[in-house]
Amino acid sequence: MLELRHISKSFPGVRALDDVSVAFAPGEIHALVGENGAGKSTLMKIICGIYQADAGEVFLDGRQVRARDYRQSLSMGIDIVHQEIQIVRENTVAESIMLDKLVTYGPTGIINWRAVNERAKVYMDMVGLDVPPTALMKGLSPAQKRLTQIARALAANARVILLDEPTSTLTEHEAKTLFGILGDLKKTGVVLVLVSHKFEEVFAVCDHVTVLRDGRHVGTRRTSELARQELIHMMIGRECKEDHLGRVNFDPHREVLRVEHLTRHGKIEDASFSLREGEILGFYGLVGAGRTEMARVLIGEDRKSFGSVIVRGEPARIRSISDSLYRYRIGYLTENRKEEGLLLKDTVRANLTITVWPRMVNKFTRWINQRQEDRTAHEMVESLEIRTPGLAQIVENLSGGNQQKVSLAKWLAADCDVLIIDEPTVGVDVGAKEQIHRLIRRLAERDRKSIILISSDMPEIVRLANRILVFRDRRIVGEVDDVDNPDRTYDEISMAIGEHLQ
Amino acid sequence: MSTSQSNLERRVLIPGRTWGLIIAAAVLYGLIAMRSDTFLKPYTIFTISRQVEQFVLIALAQAVCLVVGGMNLSVGGIGSVTTVALGLCADTWHMPMWQAVLVAIAVGLACGLLNGLLIVKLKIDSFIVTISTMFIFMGLRSGISRGSPYAVPDSFTIIGQGGLGWNLTADGSKIIPYVFLIMLVVLAAVIYMYRSTVFGRRMLATGGNEDAARLSGIRTDRMILGANVLSGFFAALAAVLYASELGSAAPETGDAWLLISFAVAIIGGTGLTGGVISGVGILMGGIIYTLIGHGLVEIGAPSYYMKVFFGLLILLTIAIDRGREIYGQRKRQTPETSAEPVEPAEPTQ
Numbered sequence: 051m052l053e054l055r056h057i058s059k060s061f062p063g064v065r066a067l068d069d070v071s072v073a074f075a076p077g078e079i080h081a082l083v084g085e086n087g088a089g090k091s092t093l094m095k096i097i098c099g100i101y102q103a104d105a106g107e108v109f110l111d112g113r114q115v116r117a118r119d120y121r122q123s124l125s126m127g128i129d130i131v132h133q134e135i136q137i138v139r140e141n142t143v144a145e146s147i148m149l150d151k152l153v154t155y156g157p158t159g160i161i162n163w164r165a166v167n168e169r170a171k172v173y174m175d176m177v178g179l180d181v182p183p184t185a186l187m188k189g190l191s192p193a194q195k196r197l198t199q200i201a202r203a204l205a206a207n208a209r210v211i212l213l214d215e216p217t218s219t220l221t222e223h224e225a226k227t228l229f230g231i232l233g234d235l236k237k238t239g240v241v242l243v244l245v246s247h248k249f250e251e252v253f254a255v256c257d258h259v260t261v262l263r264d265g266r267h268v269g270t271r272r273t274s275e276l277a278r279q280e281l282i283h284m285m286i287g288r289e290c291k292e293d294h295l296g297r298v299n300f301d302p303h304r305e306v307l308r309v310e311h312l313t314r315h316g317k318i319e320d321a322s323f324s325l326r327e328g329e330i331l332g333f334y335g336l337v338g339a340g341r342t343e344m345a346r347v348l349i350g351e352d353r354k355s356f357g358s359v360i361v362r363g364e365p366a367r368i369r370s371i372s373d374s375l376y377r378y379r380i381g382y383l384t385e386n387r388k389e390e391g392l393l394l395k396d397t398v399r400a401n402l403t404i405t406v407w408p409r410m411v412n413k414f415t416r417w418i419n420q421r422q423e424d425r426t427a428h429e430m431v432e433s434l435e436i437r438t439p440g441l442a443q444i445v446e447n448l449s450g451g452n453q454q455k456v457s458l459a460k461w462l463a464a465d466c467d468v469l470i471i472d473e474p475t476v477g478v479d480v481g482a483k484e485q486i487h488r489l490i491r492r493l494a495e496r497d498r499k500s501i502i503l504i505s506s507d508m509p510e511i512v513r514l515a516n517r518i519l520v521f522r523d524r525r526i527v528g529e530v531d532d533v534d535n536p537d538r539t540y541d542e543i544s545m546a547i548g549e550h551l552q
Numbered sequence: 553m554s555t556s557q558s559n560l561e562r563r564v565l566i567p568g569r570t571w572g573l574i575i576a577a578a579v580l581y582g583l584i585a586m587r588s589d590t591f592l593k594p595y596t597i598f599t600i601s602r603q604v605e606q607f608v609l610i611a612l613a614q615a616v617c618l619v620v621g622g623m624n625l626s627v628g629g630i631g632s633v634t635t636v637a638l639g640l641c642a643d644t645w646h647m648p649m650w651q652a653v654l655v656a657i658a659v660g661l662a663c664g665l666l667n668g669l670l671i672v673k674l675k676i677d678s679f680i681v682t683i684s685t686m687f688i689f690m691g692l693r694s695g696i697s698r699g700s701p702y703a704v705p706d707s708f709t710i711i712g713q714g715g716l717g718w719n720l721t722a723d724g725s726k727i728i729p730y731v732f733l734i735m736l737v738v739l740a741a742v743i744y745m746y747r748s749t750v751f752g753r754r755m756l757a758t759g760g761n762e763d764a765a766r767l768s769g770i771r772t773d774r775m776i777l778g779a780n781v782l783s784g785f786f787a788a789l790a791a792v793l794y795a796s797e798l799g800s801a802a803p804e805t806g807d808a809w810l811l812i813s814f815a816v817a818i819i820g821g822t823g824l825t826g827g828v829i830s831g832v833g834i835l836m837g838g839i840i841y842t843l844i845g846h847g848l849v850e851i852g853a854p855s856y857y858m859k860v861f862f863g864l865l866i867l868l869t870i871a872i873d874r875g876r877e878i879y880g881q882r883k884r885q886t887p888e889t890s891a892e893p894v895e896p897a898e899p900t901q
Contacts, residue, residue, distance in 0.1 A: 351767065375769035382767065390767050393760035395827060404757055404768045407750045417748035420563065440560025460768060 051075055052097070052128075052210050052241050057106035059092055059265075066092040070106070070267045072260050074210070079232060079242045081252045081273070084262035085285055085507055090245045093262070094212050097243075098130040099123035110210065124150075129203035130212040133245075135195045137187045144170035144183035147202045173201040178231050193224035197231065210241040217251065218336065221523075229255045247336065247506065249278060261285055282540070298494045298516060300328035305363070306500045307380070307468055309348065312357035317343035319524045321357070325468065325500045330490065332515030333504040334543055339521040341504045342385060345470045349374040349382045361468075375405060378468075381461030385472035385504070391457035392445050399441040401456050402427045405464035430459040434489060451482020458489070469493065472504040483510075490514055512539045520546035563747070566832050569821050569876075573836035580843040588850050594727045598715060600842055601728060602797055605735040607838035609790035610809050611816035612742060613783045615834060618817060619746075620772075620779040621759040621826030622671065622678035627813045629689025630663040630787035631794075631806030636693050638792060639702025639801030649708050657788045663689060664784020668777035690806075697803040704801055712796030731793045738789070743831035755779055759826025815862050816841050819869050841865075 052074040059067040067089045074080045084090050095101040097108060099117030108115050110126060117123035120130075137146060144167045145152075153165040167183040174183065179197040187195065196216055203211045213232075217225040233255065236242055246252055252259055253273055261268040261284040268284050304327040312321045318340040325331050333341040346352045348359060350368040359366045361378045374380040384390040393401055403410070403423050410422045427441050434455045438448055445456055454474060461469055471490065475483040491514060493499040505511045511518055512533065520528040520543055528546025533539050566574075585591045610627060617624040637659040641652035663685070670681040715726030716733075745752035757765040758775040766772045787809075795801045820837030821830045841862075848861060 370771060371767055372769045372771050384764075384767050389761075390763040393757055393764055393827070396757070396760050400753070400757065404753075404765070404770070407753055411750060416750075417744070418750060418753065420748070424561075438560075442560045442562060442564075464769075 051109075051111055052243075053109040054093070054097070055107045055109065057093065057096060057103045057108075059089075059096060059101060059104050066265050067096070067103070068265045070262070070265075072267060072270060074241045074243055075258075076209070076239045076241050077236050078257040079236055079244055079255055081256035081259040082243055082245045082262065083247070083252060083259060083281070083285060084268075085509070088262040088285075089265040090262055091214065092265075094130060094214055094243070094245060097123070097210070098128050098212060100130075124206055124208070127207055127209040128212070129206055129208035129210070131196070131199045131203060131214065131216055133214040133216075133218055135192065135199070137195055137198070139186070139188040141187050142184050143174065143179070143181060143187060143190070143198055146187055146198050147173055147205050149202070150206060170201070170205070173205045176204055176235070177201045178227070191224070193220050193228060196220065196228060200231070200235075204235075204240075208240070210243070212243045212245075214245045215247065216244070217246075217248065218338065225251070249281065252281070253278065279537075298328055298330060298491060300326050300494070300516065302326055304328075306361070308360040309344075310358045310360070312344065312347060312359065313355045314343065314347045314352055315355045317352070317524060318347060321526050323519055323526065325502065327467075327500055328494050328498045329517065330494050330501045330503055330515050332511040332518035333502060333521060334506070334508065334511050334518050335521030336506055340524040340526075341521045342472055343524070344521075345382055345472060345502070345504060349380060349470065351382075375464060375466070376408075379464075379466045380468040380470070381405075381464060381466035382470045383458055383461060383472060383474065385476065387450075387453055387457055387477075392453060394446040395444060397442045398431070398436070398438050398445055398448070398456060399423065399427045401445050402430045402441075402459050402463060405460045426463055430463055434459050434462075435485065449478075449482070451478035451485070454478050454482070454486060455489075458486070462493070466499070468500045468502070470502040470504065473506070474503070475505075475507065475510060487514060508540060508543065509536075512536050512543075518543060522546075565743075565747075567821075567830060569873075570830050570833045570836060573819070573821070573833060573840065577836050577839045577843065580840060580847060584843060584847050584850055591846075591850075594717075594725045597727050598725070598729055600846065601732040602712075603842045603845075604835075604838045605729065605732045606790055606794060606797075607812055607816045607841050608735050608739060608835055609786050609793070610813045611820060611822075611834050611837060612738070613786035613790065614813035615817040615820070615822040615829050616742075616755075616779045616782045616786065617678065618822050618824060619759045619826060619829045620755050620776050621762060622776060622779070623682065624664075624667065624780065624783045624813075625679065625682040625810060626663070626667060626686035626689055627783065627787045628806035628809035629686040629693070630660055630784055631791040631809055632693035632803060633663060633689045634660045634788040634791040635795055635801045635805040636697045636702075636803055638795055639704070639803075640696065642704050642708075642801070643702035649705055652704075653792055656792050657785065660784040660788020660791070661781055662784070664781040664787075665777070667784070668780030671780065672773045672777050686810075693803050693806075699803055701803065702801040704795055704799065706799075708796050709799045710796075712793055712798070729797075731797065734793065738786075739831050739835060746829055746831070751775075751778065756827050756829070759823070759828075761827075811859065811862055812841070815866050818866055821873075824870075 054070060054072050057067055057070045070093060082090050082093065092101060096103045099119050099122055110128070115126050117126060117128070147170045148166050153162045153169065154160055155162050170183045177197045177200050179194060179201060181190065181194060187198070190198065200211065216228060220228065229251070232242060244256060256273050258270055259273050259276065259281065260270040261281070263285060305324050306327050307325040310322050313319050321340070321344050323331070335341050347354045348368070350370045350373050359368060366378050368374045368378060371382065388394060403426055406426060407418055410419045411417065412419055424441060430436070431438060436455045436459065437452050445453060448456065458471070458474070474486050474490065478486065487510070490501060490503065494501050503511060503514055515533060518530040518533065519526050520530065530539060530542045530546065532542070590596055613627045614624055634656045638652050638656035641647040641655045642649055667682055667685055670676055671678050711730055715729040717726045746756060754765070754770045755775045755778065757768070757770060758772045762772050791805055794805055816834060816837040818824065819840055820834035822828065822834065844861070844865065848858065849855070853861065
């Protein structure tokens, strides 16, 4: 039995967890659900010692545990299987599983590979991993890598295994196999906690579900006694009632962008759609479904295999983001704000004006006009209500929501006609989320920008989009035009994804 | 509040760290001047200025690569090849000196371009590329020159050995070398490049976060290429000026540059992971490096061990910067954890 009592955790500007108390029973799969930023991963990281809680306690089988780091939590029998598969590619399967417990010939330090392989095999059998122990990790499928990670947790005698979206990189069939194995595993009395975005999984394989919203514990329920709609309401809360912001009217005849049969093998297959002036087009789908991949091919970051892009009626040749920005006025706001969106160690000013430096150059001296740069930066700070003590503030010190506004602002400064906005509200708090939503809407309505909104946050997309394209397995599998009734839209999106399953 | 606001609006030419360097340089200078009676003589100042000029140019060759998140281990190699090219043109082929200088600079640019192309087109790490080209350039230098120096015309030494005296000295000796002035002009151009030109700002952005820069529409490949060409230029310029100071094109030019280039750039506050450079800082770094060299001689430190001191100096600088960074983070975090407004307690009645 793993018990959390009154766990709270704050990060600069965000209260990630607020007095959360949950108990996870052995012999069960317990789902942990919530929207992006609800606090799921923070909670997981606190359990396994990666983060320290500001307040509250963790009890394992009635004894309080205080893991100062991940190694310590592992030694107490708590392990985590991360969403991203972390492996050493050149290691063998057995080596990966037994990494902490390599068998040696006595005190010589020389590894007894035969013994290692034999022991690893025991755990591999437990998770149904059917490859030789000496196979190399790099040759394994994503599903097999997952199983290796779980086997590793078992080898470490883990009594609690936290699984962070284990199926996000798996195919439907692989996911089914994985859950079969987890079903067997729970009978051995292991506590299994599953973070998931997929309702199908939650209802099909989990016994209990705990819902987090804005860092608070909304409730824990038996899945057998819970209706799907009810779960959605628990996750979304009042916001759903508040409904969308009203649709932006757009001119269906003013086509700004058309994409035909765009393909990059293995990433996105045969995508076609068109985008009109002032329209917000939603791309819904899970991570890896082809939405971001599509965007990256479109803006020239990745090469296309074939297909064409037509901008305002003219065929476009976009071979780099520089082309897409300066020649076709298409901006792309990345989903990885910190890694790809911002110069974290640089000033707010530089991050706001990075796209428009060439426009501020004095004709004779070739110098950037600093007054003009300050003015532009100020305008952006004011128009987007970015909360910063000044233009020379280092972006790293801003809160998540304000960082996101900064990375959005540089595209507005560049005066792009088309904005591709990828997961704009991941890791920002509720207030900032609301502001960003209103901002996106204002861009379409007042500034007549055409917007592609990529999101795996269904309420977000239903709230904002005029039209929704549903992505699955690298393809566009459905289009939802009628977005006036949120409940019906949810169903239609679910159907678009579901239909494809059969 | 208002003061902190204005601080956060302003662009600073000389950040706090550089002020520290300026003070350190002044203190060092004072200390050595107190001990040594020759230190304030015009000739000593002249010599020191020339060393500072060399060190700053060599450091710039390293710093421009560090700024874009790379490095250039072949700065010395480029310097040596450039020197041989200069000697070959002037001495062996009897070309006019101005042509020889142009050829030498062109060779430097070509070396930088080669580094850049290998890094960008073949996507090889700058460490691997430049360590390889370092040996290639050094090997070419030895092979072509066979180790013997080339003569340059006497008229060419006016640049390196001449200077301004301002008639301050009784014997009319020079105080400020022309090469020092050339270096100052170059340094000013570099400062303005990074502050005020699109190219400079984009190179800084590339070093700050290459992915983010590329996804903001910057052709980061071109920035890295440009930085390497610039690096070749600075190395070539340092080599040409050195030949003029020496009065001959000595093939061993560049052998000591690797240590100098990193030490001066790092002391000067160039970010090792990219995106940060201070022109004034590099000047101060050059001065401090020179003064420490003289200071060590002055106190009679064993000259064979000299490199130990400079290696320690690099480590010390990095340790201090680390400490400042950690301290700064702590200072930032303290007010932020209590970011939520504290309600004043209700007055009890």
